[in-house]
Amino acid sequence: MRYDSITEAIGNTPLVRIDPAVHGLAHIDLYAKLELLNPFGSVKDRAAWNMAGPRLAEAAAHGSQVVELSSGNTAKALAVLAGMYGLTFKSVTNRMRVPEIKDLLLLLGAEIEELPGQSECLDPTATDDPLTLFHRTLSEPGSAYLHTDQYFNPRNTEAHLAGTGPEIVKDLDGRAPDWFIACVGTAGSSTGVARVLREHDPAVRVVGLVAAKSDFIPGIRTIDEAHQVGLFDPGTYDSIEAVDSDEAIEGMLTLNRRCGILAGPTGGAAYFGAVRRLKAARAASSARQSAVFIVCDRVESYMSYVRRRRPDLFGRPRRANSPADLTDAEVQAAPAIGVEDARTWIGTGAPLVVDLRSPYAFAALHIDGSVNIVDELFEELLHGGLPFSRTRPVLLACPVGEKSARYAALLNRMGHPDVRSLAGGIIAWRDAGAPLVRD
Numbered sequence: 001m002r003y004d005s006i007t008e009a010i011g012n013t014p015l016v017r018i019d020p021a022v023h024g025l026a027h028i029d030l031y032a033k034l035e036l037l038n039p040f041g042s043v044k045d046r047a048a049w050n051m052a053g054p055r056l057a058e059a060a061a062h063g064s065q066v067v068e069l070s071s072g073n074t075a076k077a078l079a080v081l082a083g084m085y086g087l088t089f090k091s092v093t094n095r096m097r098v099p100e101i102k103d104l105l106l107l108l109g110a111e112i113e114e115l116p117g118q119s120e121c122l123d124p125t126a127t128d129d130p131l132t133l134f135h136r137t138l139s140e141p142g143s144a145y146l147h148t149d150q151y152f153n154p155r156n157t158e159a160h161l162a163g164t165g166p167e168i169v170k171d172l173d174g175r176a177p178d179w180f181i182a183c184v185g186t187a188g189s190s191t192g193v194a195r196v197l198r199e200h201d202p203a204v205r206v207v208g209l210v211a212a213k214s215d216f217i218p219g220i221r222t223i224d225e226a227h228q229v230g231l232f233d234p235g236t237y238d239s240i241e242a243v244d245s246d247e248a249i250e251g252m253l254t255l256n257r258r259c260g261i262l263a264g265p266t267g268g269a270a271y272f273g274a275v276r277r278l279k280a281a282r283a284a285s286s287a288r289q290s291a292v293f294i295v296c297d298r299v300e301s302y303m304s305y306v307r308r309r310r311p312d313l314f315g316r317p318r319r320a321n322s323p324a325d326l327t328d329a330e331v332q333a334a335p336a337i338g339v340e341d342a343r344t345w346i347g348t349g350a351p352l353v354v355d356l357r358s359p360y361a362f363a364a365l366h367i368d369g370s371v372n373i374v375d376e377l378f379e380e381l382l383h384g385g386l387p388f389s390r391t392r393p394v395l396l397a398c399p400v401g402e403k404s405a406r407y408a409a410l411l412n413r414m415g416h417p418d419v420r421s422l423a424g425g426i427i428a429w430r431d432a433g434a435p436l437v438r439d
Contacts, residue, residue, distance in 0.1 A: 165196025
């Protein structure tokens with residue numbers, strides 16, 4: 001098979017049947033769509049090429065810079081495509097959370113700009129969010145940038161209307177599967193594929209998988225983040241279900257070790273969520289059915305992510321005091337305090353206020369007198385025991401009060417007598433008109 005350009009190798013990825021001996025569902029034909037075999041390594045190759053491809057020659061003629069709000073696979077694909085046309089690429093994000101992706105982007109010559117946005121999936125109504133302001137600048141007529149705008153650009157979805165969806169139908173001999181299970185990131189692939197499959201069979205059941213609240217799985221949004229994505233429509237999905245990072249890694253290990261598929265955590269989450277949903281549906285019907293899930297990318301880019309969460313896989317003891325070990329009941333029972341009560345409490349000078357957001361967000365706006373310990377670093381500190389005296393009350397704050405609630409629950413379990421989470425987080429504090437300062 002010969003091509004004149006690497007871009008001709010994008011798409012037409014294999015659909016591989018998972019051995020029923022692995023997933024344990026004798027009446028289900030479960031297939032993995034191997035998007036990790038795209039030339040730049042992920043499902044985002046399709047969207048990146050469809051969004052940027054028609055404009056790259058003109059951008060090269062004007063010396064434009066390609067820009068995207070992305071810290072992952074879309075950025076990686078766009079950096080490659082920009083370089084092929086002699087252009088530079090800039091990745092704009094609120095935080096680079098996967099070191100391997102950051103290193104690869106730098107290797108590809110990308111510029112990385114981290115802005116203090118509330119979320120990588122910007123909220124276009126948040127007029128004081130730096131990411132939102134930057135997004136508006138990029139979208140102005142006559143901009144010097146080629147802004148692909150993955151969260152709002154319909155060409156993201158159209159890449160899968162033209163490619164991924166029809167390929168699945170073709171490989172199933174012209175039929176749509178009974179089930180389609182997809183992780184929700186920008187919602188481009190899940191929306192586009194779902195639309196194609198339902199055109200062939202309106203009875204196809206579509207399951208959207210999101211990350212559990214306050215958890216992090218690369219490439220997957222929490223339900224709150226998904227609602228900030230312009231392409232996301234809850235009506236696309238028959239159900240939306242959460243997967244946590246431990247489940248994503250377990251699914252990933254199954255694909256890696258039992259199926260020979262070197263999927264990353266997102267593909268693992270898709271597999272785990274698919275099997276869980278299909279097992280639950282088995283009680284309703286024992287008829288033979290088919291199901292498809294997408295393997296988004298490869299495992300090699302996520303070694304640090306997996307090592308941090310599962311050191312036992314690398315011959316190291318599993319770490320103590322992990323928020324992943326908390327039960328839902330413990331998190332729900334964590335002490336929380338509203339904005340007005342928190343202001344009164346802070347006014348007494350009693351609590352140490354710990355802001356768990358990124359340094360960029362903290363520098364932009366924070367509670368006066370608070371200290372900034374990024375959530376990943378805070379978790380590292382807790383592995384070694386309580387990081388401060390039991391005699392000092394503590395108020396934890398994060399963007400919306402979810403991560404702080406988990407850490408408050410964990411500190412309670414560890415024996416701290418007076419730690420509380422700021423209900424609604426810094427956003428609730430801001431919306432209540434409470435004072436914030438900036439560095």
